[in-house]
Amino acid sequence: MRAFLLTIISTLTVALVLGLGYNRVWFVDKPLYYWGSFIKESRSPAGPGQIRKARYGMAYTVCMQVKEAMAKQPVSNPVLLFEPNGYYRDSLHMDLHLPEPAVFYYYTGLRGVWMHSPGVEKANYFVRCNNKAEVKLEPIGSSGQLQIILARYQKFLSIL
Amino acid sequence: MTLFLLICCHFFSGYGLLDLFNIRQKPLVTLPLALLTGVAVASCVPFLLQLAYCPLYPATVFGALGLSCLLLNIRGLARAYRKWPRIGRNMMPRLRIRVYELPFILILSFLVFVSVWRCYYQPPTSRDALSGPEAIAEYAVREHTLINSFFTTDLSTTNNQFKSPYLTSLQVIYKMAGYPFGQIWLSIIFISYTLLLYQVLKVTLHPILAGLLLLLMTATPEIYAYTFLILYDYSNMVFLFLSLYFLIDSLESRRRSYFYFAALLMGIATYIRSETLVLAALFTPILWIRQHRDGEPIVKMAWTTGIFILPSLLSYYFTISLYNNHYLPVHYDIAALVNPHPFHLRPLFKAYGDIFKELMVSEYGVRLWGYIMFVWAGVFLAELVILRRFTRAARNWLYAIGIVFAGLGLLEFLLPLFELAYAAKRGLFKIIPLMVMYLANSQLLIRLSARISQWEQGRSLGSRSQQG
Structure with a gap:
């Protein structure tokens, strides 16, 4: 039970760090955008x-x-x-x-x-x-x- | 398959080096540390071949890599020949991941994956790399020498051809291995450093706090960009951090082998960025303070200082004095770039002010580093006001932060080409892991960790022992 509560805390901590202020802008504009690019490129890789x-x-x-x-x-x-x-x-x-x-x-x-x-x-x-x-x-x-x-x-x- | 062989070569080269210095760490620290030092060993190989005027063919480069790996492991192999080692349980990495570590591990894995993909498939390349090391490496693969036709073109707009052969050498190896953009070595450094830092943080902190600090560190926008953009600063940050980690450990544990290893790592950091020599010199007072407290004679203090600074001096000599001035067909007069008015100190204080105001506490600073500097400042002030004392390790890391800050301002003052917007900004990379290590050794976070651990184990908070 305590491990479960700590898991909720760590999940919230991750959400807080990446969702707060400029970090949110960065996370959406960079890693998430690159991920979208990866999904698109993995279908037809370029030379x-x-x-x-x-x-x-x-x-x-x-x-x-x-x-x-x-x-x-x-x-x-x-x-x-x-x-x-x-x-x-x-x-x-x-x-x-x-x-x-x-x-x-x-x-x-x-x-x-x-x-x-x-x-x-x-x-x-x-x-x-x-x-x-x-x-x-x-x-x-x-x-x-x-x-x-x-x-x-x-x-x-x-x-x- | 080629990548697997290269990784094995890096690992065994690094492992041999760790063995030579008697560096004994737990397996989950040894693995990334061996990879990191192995990459550093590889980065010297094409450069040393060039110094010996040996042509850079795949056979010579990979042969020399294999030979260096063998030579570094010769002591271990001789030991194994005399007595075959038994692989004990404690030699195998024991992966014990608690369920609450998973959110951090998953998000960090995501960030690592995206970085590795960009590094491998769609690498951004800076002008600094294209007009110097990347171009030299590209033509070195075709013409089998680092001193190639690139130097016959008009280089009046750049000085990047004079920068360390570290990046060029690694690019040569990975391009020869069949990767058109090279630079996968950067992902090896990123992954190894992330894994190592997590293990180091978990020594003093609860995994939740360790994961939080690691996430804050990895999610610093500027540093993250340099995990897939080849330049010198990310690697320089990693090796400077490792050097200080072992230096501070050697001050605590008094293990001479750790001290020698720290000196070697500082030499590697200087090989990557020659200005690190100034920082290496600025770190020597910490040795004097410790030795003075221990009542060591001045001769021994001088000897220790010399030993610490020697690898950095050698790195500087080989890469700048020897290679740039006696091998390259074009020369670089560094003396002409030094500030001619070193006693006019107002620009020095302006440099400190600019670094602090424009790069650290401004809105631009948040876009560069996220919020990690504010977290550090908050914990530091809280310790200063509430507890009014620091642990010895925290004091050492604070000293390291101060030295890097002082060194950056000094470099900006002494070398006008060390511009605030570029070199000083990237120089601040070096401060971030030191801040993280300060946080990992701060009493507040150690006490908080102890509380979380006790609560997790079901003990009442009232009966907790006075830890931290």
């Missing part, structure tokens, strides 16, 4: 590629588009120059946040540079995104062309 797309969002999809597009280009050692994330935010008013060169390399195996990177002069392709997140690659033929691109985006911030 690592699909999981990465879901996890890393639009930026990952754009990076993979760049990778696909670069595979068709006749260049052996491409270095891709990216538009600053500040340009997407302030000029295109879109929520696109392309990764820094290190993360881009992790995703794609391709080398990238930002407008203010130390090795920006090595860039031989320019990656442009429109406001529908469609990717366009432009070859950079000369250092003069590179300087024009850099000057055009000078006022935008490279946001991490």
Whole structure:
């Protein structure tokens, strides 16, 4: 009987801890939500590629588009120059946040540079995104062309 | 099958290490402790292979894991060769679960399950991991070296390539074992730590109170997130806690082997996060106080301090001084990152104020830690006002809390990159298990435990003995 009463107390304690104040919000938003996700995913599990797309969002999809597009280009050692994330935010008013060169390399195996990177002069392709997140690659033929691109985006911030 | 073999390797490596240090605990503590130390041993293997310029193929990595497991157990094997050990009853884990523990066990199992699933199937990966250890591990598996083509890309936006090889090494092992996201080792750490902490709490508290504290600890939103998000802080918290657990035990029991083991665990915590070296140094006064009380000569006090700090110094030397400066193709000038005005102390006090106000007692603090800090503060104040004294163990854990708090402020002051919103916030992980251990050793909760136990056993409260 006493063990039964202690069981009721421990059940109430669990309910109290997880039902009180912010803990309730957290428990519903996180563990219970993940549980729902588990139930849904266990019916049709996704592969690592699909999981990465879901996890890393639009930026990952754009990076993979760049990778696909670069595979068709006749260049052996491409270095891709990216538009600053500040340009997407302030000029295109879109929520696109392309990764820094290190993360881009992790995703794609391709080398990238930002407008203010130390090795920006090595860039031989320019990656442009429109406001529908469609990717366009432009070859950079000369250092003069590179300087024009850099000057055009000078006022935008490279946001991490 | 691969996972099973890896878990066995971790367990036996850890068990061998415990045996070398003569760590004798009950089986339900030995099991998780062996797994935790085994994961720590594994985390050194690819790193040491790299230091020896040995290529990282599955054969070399798993061969070295097996060899390290064998070497750590050589003493036990030699003993077994001389006299085959008889497996006694007390060597087998005795699972005695009371019915009222079930609600806690069920909800904790649910939280563990969800975390393991996220870790295995849908792991969130932080920018800190993607721009450093995770990327290095991914290319290490392809190119068979930790110093790989990742270092040839533009790394001007990150310093994560200079962080400890702990995470990279474990990711290499688990990616080589066939897990595309690696990181299942984090679930092993989470489960082992949870199981170990429950057993430790039950030593002084009634299972209901132990379950309550463990639930409060596990349900801290920020820490729970890091049970399936690979970074350094969760592992650092676990190994720092283990080090202090054995250090405080060694102060009470005067077992030298526990003291050496605590020093080793502090070294592991420093290997995981190099800033822990500062905390290791700040914990030495507790040794001096004890030795001064015991009338030990200064030479012996210095020797003990040296022994305690040595593994941490070695960890720092191998991971930062040697590896970063002499192996990596890019270098990191840590001296340039240190606050150039160390005697201008106002920012130090501001750092303490910010940590306390913004991260601990604010609404944001509740979203990070739940209510555990308020529970701790309530019990602490009640003991301070009502009982006006603390048990020796509680005093030691209070000291540990104070040192971690002081250390975090100091680190934020000395290293401007140790930002409040990131590094200091995650640094506070380390305080939570210490608060839980203080609660487990507080007279109020020990007395309450005794009352519950007596009531449960049917004895009248009036005839209770003066426990606690």
